[in-house]
Amino acid sequence: MRGLGLVEAFAAGPDWLVPVAAAVTQLGDAWFLYLGLTLLYWFGNRRLAVNPRHVGTTLLAIALAALAVTTALKSLLAVPRPLGAGSATVPTWLPDLLGAAYLNAATGTGFGFPSGHAIAATMVYGGLATFLDVWSRRVRWLAAGVVVAAVSLSRIVLGVHYLVDVLAGIVVGLVALAVLHRIARSGFRPRPDRVFFTSAILGVLALVVAFLAGHDGEVLEAAIAAGGAFGGYLVWRLRGAETAAVGPAGALFGAAIVGALFLGAYGITLVGLPVVFGVVPDTTRYRLLAVLPLSFLAVALVVAWPTVVGRLGRPSVAGVPEEN
Template structure:
């Protein structure tokens, strides 16, 4: 079922000298990169669509962590790894979380933006998901069967979330909470599951503000949003590194998602104040 022999053929096709390139590809399916991409899209693009996919990602994280813990199937042996990666030795191997998450996020963005009938868009997303999935096999942290099942589950999850949410981000975050709480129990309170619970709560508490957020007025404001928003995200992640209590971690993750949602209002308010001040000065002159 996990296609061990076929996985070995994939691994043998890529030598260790390309390890950095393969790792760069695999990072595109990691939590940090995916949330960073979704945050930028939320600040610069269609906020309702981006928030909806953020809720998909958080809900999907809870489902995947619970499923992997329940099945408890191991990763390939360490000698299968392309290079030594300490961070990839922990956790379970089936199904692939990277393949699932990449499908949910990139496929979700394709779906909610109504571009799923555009051949080039589908081909681009498909190629990206395949590249991320195969990178996991090449690195030796998953078997080919793991990534195939992960991607298929991701497609099914996006279809289900599209029907359940009907395009409403608040519903997506509510579903994420419903899925994250039992996942927290199943995983024994794993930090990643606490992220799902806190993130879902933060999204639900702020989803009602999305429609009232100010539109992006200029490229300069877009740069300011990325700088201020990114700075806040980094600060919260630094705080996470010194916090160990479960409730505190949950609160930090809730604050992280809430910050992504509300920062356009903060930057917009400051921008309006600067414009008003300059207008007053010109009027006085």
């Protein structure tokens, strides 16, 4: 009933369909969205938005809110994914080195309703259409709709969600985005601190819901949302917008540090803590104590990075100052 037979129909499709869907679905994956929004915040200029730094941080906060909303609803409803969602066949033409990455992209674990990819894609790409100034508003929303539809369809093709899951995800994403847009509005530029604070509260609520339900994986994902949102809120409140531009060298160095922090947080969520000399047991409690500061530092560093490179003042890192 949830899928109207679409999952089974796509499973009988041509062999190339699943690899294409695995590539398309990355447009709604956490790593792609966080990286893209980080670069938008660091490199965005007035050709994209009147207040690019405010817009970039607001969208990053919206992405964290999407994670919190997804985690809370999945943990609360606890609806399973389609049968076989956790398995996939690696194409024979794919190099062995990429096999693990392909399986991660083509499979799904945890609960299935609503679709987290559909929620995140709707909120982030809808947020881009809402807050950016490039092109016309109609064209921006048309482009966002195409991407959201492609990501949502890819989840069905991969067999990790039913049609109802992605449709519900789109509806939830639109409602959440509308609420956050109202919270963010303040004159001619958005207020990232308001959205970060709202995302942090949503993350804490999601953590409580997941904890009470006994869903350890969702507890840790909620911790990423809460920790990251609090980190972004604190730095923005302390520093606000920084006009220093982040050049290519600075972006590469900053992305490496932020990426390591995010990989650490998500790695602990997925595979657990390494046992350090037998002292730190791999339990949800200790994972939570590690995930919270890692996600806090990751988002805090993203928001603070223009200030960092501005203080360094090295031409090879800071680049040319952004126009005010």
